[in-house]
Every structure is written in C-alpha cells, then in structure tokens.
Amino acid sequence: MESAEFVPLELSQRESYHVFCSYSSTDYQWTHALIQHLEDRGLRVCDHERDFTAGRPILENLAESIQQSQKVLLILSAEFVRSRWCLMEDNMSMFRDCLQRKPIVPVLLQRDLQVPLHLAHLTYLDVQLPDFRQQLLRVLCTPNQEMQSSTVVSYQPPSLYNGKSLEPLSAINQEQLNKDYFKEFDCGVWSDSVPDQLSQVIQHPERYREAIRIINTVAQTKVRFGSLWKIMVAILVLILVVGVYYLLISLFIGLPFWENAPKGLQTATAVFLFLSVIWVIYKVYVLYQNEKKRIVRELQKAIGQANSILFEEHVLIGSQSPSKLLLVYVSVEGCREELSALSQDQDFFHTAIVEHSCGYACCLAKQLLPFETTPTDGHLEGGVCFCQYVINQMLIGQTRRFCCCKIPVSAV
Template identity: 35%
Template sequence: MDTLPDIPVPDLGKDDKYHVFISYSSGDSIWVSGLIFQLEKTFPSLKICFHERDFVPGKTILDNMVQCIQSSQKTLMVLSPDFVRSRWCLFEANLSMFQDCMLHKAIVPIMLKPCPVPLYLSHLTYLDADDEKFFDKLCHVLLNSNNEVAPSSLIHFQSSLLYSGKTLLTLTAVNEEGESWEPAIFSSAPVPDALKALVDNPRIYKDAIEIINDVSPPKSCIRHTAVKVILCIIYSLLASFFFVLYIALSITSWNINNSYPNLAFAVFLPIAVVAVFLIPTQFVKIACWKKRTIKKISEEMIKKTCEANLLLSDISVLVGYSRSQLFFVYVKLHDCMETFQISFGHDNVLATNMWKKSISAYSSEYACCLARKHFPSRSADPPGHLKEGICFCQYTAMKLKNRD
C-alpha cells in the first residue's frame, strides 16, 4: 500500500478525457463516493468520471453514459443486486447504442455485493470488494495499460452474438488425483459463479451433475495391483509347469515308442494349446485391462454428459467431458433447433426426437470442440449459426456424413 503513490498515472490519449468511468447504482453511492475519495487522494492526477458530478445537464442518461464511456480509457462497473436490476438492465436494453463504444473500451468488474453476474461478464474474474488487497489490485488495473493487465481481470465488452460459443467454466473432478480408471466425480453444489448468470434454478445444475456422476466404477478384481501381481505369478508358474510337463512326457514317449512325432502330437496337443495360447492371452488381458477400462469409462462419461445436456441446453449451456474435466460453454441453440424443425417439419414429433437424439449423441464432443476452438473439419456446409466456428446443426451433419 505504501508503494502505490509511486505508480505513475498513465497519460490520457487524444480522444480520452478520463482514465476511468465508474458505473454504479444510486443505492451504492456511499461506498462508491468513499472509493473515489480514496483514489483521488492517493492519485491526484487520476481523472475519474461518475454521473453525480460529471453528467452534462440537459442530456439524457443514455447519451451521458455513451459519451462518458467513449471519453474514458476504462469502465469500472460496481456489481450489486441494485446495479443488475437498474443500471445493467439499462445497458442490456440499449445494447445497440452501447455496443460500439464498449467494444473498444476495457471493463473492470467489482463485486460489491453478491449478485448474479451479467452474462457478458460471467467469464471474468471480478475484483472482490471484501478482499484485503482490493484497493491494491484495483490500482494495478487502473494504472496499467490494457496490454499489461491479465485478461481474466480486464476484457472488452462482448455482445450475446459474439459471446455465443465462448467457454464459461472448466470444472475439474474432485477425484482428479485418484486412479485413472475411476469414473470422474464432480461437485454439484453450489452453482459456480461463472454459471449463475444463466442457471436461475440451482436444481438444474445439481441434476445435471448428478447425471454425469452416475457412472459405476469397474468391479473387476484386476483393478487391484496385488491381484495383477498374483495372477501373473500364477500364470508364469502354470506356463513353466506345462512346459516342463510337456518336455518330460515327450521324453517318456520317445523312450516307449520310436514313433514319437505322431504320438506326441496327438497326446500333448491340449497341453501345447494351454501353454502357448491361453496363458499368453491372459497375460495380454491383464496388461491391457487398464487401457480398455479407461476407454470404456470415458465413453460412459461422455454418454452421461450428453444426457445432462438435455437439461442444460434449455438454458443455452452445453457441457463436454474430456480427461476428468467438464467444459461448460454458452451457445445459442435456437437457430439450430429451427433448422431441425425445417428439416423434419414444424411442430413435428420427429423433429423433436431427432433434436434430442443429436444432443444425446454429439453434444459433449461438440462442447469440447467449442472449448478448445478446434473442430475436426472446417468444411461445414452453410448456413451456419455461429460467427466463429461451426454451429451444432452443422456439426451434427458432419458427424452423420462421416458415419455414412
């Protein structure tokens, strides 16, 4: 805290009048006033814009806000239930007016009071007003250029259209450090902050996670290392025993009857089969058990994840499973549903069933592709409903085409 006054205040650009515009609800004005006083006392040359002092009389609130955002380097939003109900609603209701100027301005979200984080900010790591180092962190963001600030703390505005296909959350299994062949288990409560803007009913999230967690672990005794070692020893002893027995009986047969080749082949063939084929097969089975089990568990996890997407798709969320992680992505599916209805008939049971089958078969893989920004092919047939990438109906068509 003692070193903060030594941080230089950045110069204003030729089109900038302020370093930061603070947007907040009138219900939080006392806290904001205290913050502004502290900032201006610590950094006298820092130019702060806020509506109670700097809005131009005679202009509408919208015009004032647009002008202040355009003339400021950064926009600081003080999040609270009052802000979401009033000021953020004003942003959302007039996106066409705010979008252009906010696309070129960085946003700094501050969580003053717990509230649902607006969708366009839900992927950000906000600054917590209750953090002991809150003021230091805020100063670091405000006094450094946008290029020097971590993207998780500072980002440009994104409209819902641009936001479609973006990753909201990567959730790691609670048993990540367990055996690789165990089914992944994920926490179902509480709803992560990154999803609260979309998940109004916590039960939806909980039910979805419970579906994904409903994968039974393998019951084979081979899963235990001690059992594998014992079986390998037993099979090795059996192989040695059969080999010695085969040699001993062969020698005995040779001494009894000079027609050794014919007699030995007829009498000792079963022993040779056991020694040469069955025992090595069991060795291979033990050696490959882990790999086959991991593949089987992964397929079952993907299947359950697709089943969970039947719930989550109604709130424009899809989840993908890969390597003990869940990738939650926000994706607008309405246009893709319309394509299914056009293809199979409006208000048709067939269209609904085909949509559910597609979600059940391909939604997990599709969500992973969105999260990784990598698709198996870029040659999807138009039209597409996703600005950057392949939409779900295109992906489904690609999978069906490749299967044929």
C-alpha cells in the same frame, strides 16, 4: 432528445456520486473524455484514477466507491476484462451485495469482446451507436427503481457471447484422484452448486443440479475395477499355462526339470516363458489403455444425457478427461427446427443433443473442428452451429461423441 433535458438525480445522504466509473488505464484517454462530458452536464462521477484514497487497499476503495454511488459504469475492453474485472471477479463475494443493490451499466468498447458471463444478463451500451452519449445520460438520470423500464437496448447473450467457452470445471475430488494409485481407473465427481460464472445465466438451478447428478453417476457405477478383473485373469492364465507346461514336461523327463531337460528344451522353455510374459504385459497395457478410454466414453454418454436438460439454459458441457468438464455458452434453439426437419422422428433433436452435444461442446471449447468446412449461413455467427455439426457428423458417418480436433474454427 437533447442531452440538456436529462437532469441528474438528487444524491441521498449516503451517496457522494451519481456514478462510479471503473475502467482500464489503457482506456484512460477515451474514458476521461466521457467523464468530462458527464460532469459538464452536472453528474458527479467517481473516477478511480482521481478519487480513490491514496495508500488505501484497492479493494476497500472499490467497495466504498460502489456503496457511495447510485450506479456503476463499467467501460468494457479486452484489457478491462483481463485486469480490473478479474480483480472484482476474484473477490466476487465481497462485491456481490454491493452490485446487487446498484444498477450496473456496461459500456462495450469492442463489439466482439468476450463479456464476463456475470454481466450477461445486464443491459449494455454500444459506443459505436450514434446516440450513445444520449442513451448513457438517459440511464444515469433514470431513478434506480425505474431501471427495468429503461429504453436502453436489452443485452442479448446469444448475439454477443454465443459459442464462447467458459472456465472449465475441475472435479471436487481432483486432489484425491492425483494421489490415488488407481487414478486412471477413476472418474471425477463435481459439485452440484451453480458456479459463480453461471449464477446469472442458469435461470433454473434445479436443471443444473440434475445435470451434474447424471454426470456423477459415472463415478458411482461405471468405474474402478471395470477392467482390472481382465488384467487379473490374464495373469492367472499365464500362471496356469506355465504350471501346466511345467507339469507335463516333468511327467516326461522327471524332476528336477531343468537339470534333466536337454539344452534344446531348456532354450525352448526360456523362449516360451519370455514370450508369455511379454504377452501378458502387452495385454495389461492394452486393457489399461482401453479402460481409460472406456471411462471417458461413459462420462461422455452421461454428459450427453445431462446436456439434454442443460441446453435450455444455453449451456453445454463437453469432456475429454475424466477429471475436467468443458463449459460453453451457446444457444441451440435456432437449430431445433433445422434438425427436426431432417427426420420423421419427433425426438430427433433430443437424440442429436444426447449423441453429439458433448463433441460439439469440446470443439467450441477447444476452438477446433474434426472436419473441413466452408463458410455457411448457420445459426452461430462466426462459427459452426450445432445443426451444421450434426449434419456433418451424419454425412461422414462419424458416431464418436467427442471430436478429434484438427481444423481451427477460426478458419471456418
């Protein structure tokens, strides 16, 4: 089909442009050539470099340009995602109504680009396709109400965004944890509202809420004073031992103890008391460290249960801190059949999710692996998929639910 067959749509009274084009200044040369191509075929393009009102706040210019355009064209590059999209994302509440009423057409300049997750549900165009300009003209000349039947290739998140880490979630009581004297014995609490970065990905918000509810049970039932009683017992044992020692010695040599005791006994007593204090300090330190690890372990157990619900939304959670959750966007559907074939247990895949998904999510988020590996054909392009991770954990006998990261994923 020749591009001349695509006729620009008529503009309504409220519209001044067929399309608003937003791009990074570093991509100006390529984008300018594309804009010229579109305008030569009769489309009116709002170019922010040319058509924004000088001296007016950029956010106001953006909002008005979107409102006055039939469609929104985003030229996606690494610099665009870092700068211009971040500007829109930080002010998403301002643009959400505009963007929901306007078809958004993302154009990928780089196939390996980490696309903002807000755009993961949209149709995209690949500039490396030979008929890219024809496809773009077809979309721009298609009435908005018919966009659902557009012949443009549908965006598939697992093929482009699969395995990528998202912005970590901090606990809503983070400030309280920072001020709490016993903060090391506490666990965070997270909001069950779907965050903006997942709003277009989570198709069933009730799953996300249920997952967060499971995670929040750790703070409600598993923490605070879990090992404090052990520390208090250690101190009481020290006091009791010293008291009994003092009583027995006093019965033999009389009171006052220190004046009647020979120098050798005084020295032995001083050494005994010193070693007893050191022992208590050591036990308190060990209990303190174990308590921090215990809380993280309890959190990771809960996260495994939460992931057994959340994986169907192509999102997994990991954590190595009691106040922060790591999020990754990854599909494990391709691993289900592989893992089911490893065991006669029909629930083995579910068991693997509960036992290993937290550690797997941590590895993806940190881009590190706990084991050496060689390139294999898995279900995750350019990385280790979930079934490969689980099989490796089984082979080397690891039962930990999070990874001690050592080997860069990029080396896989």
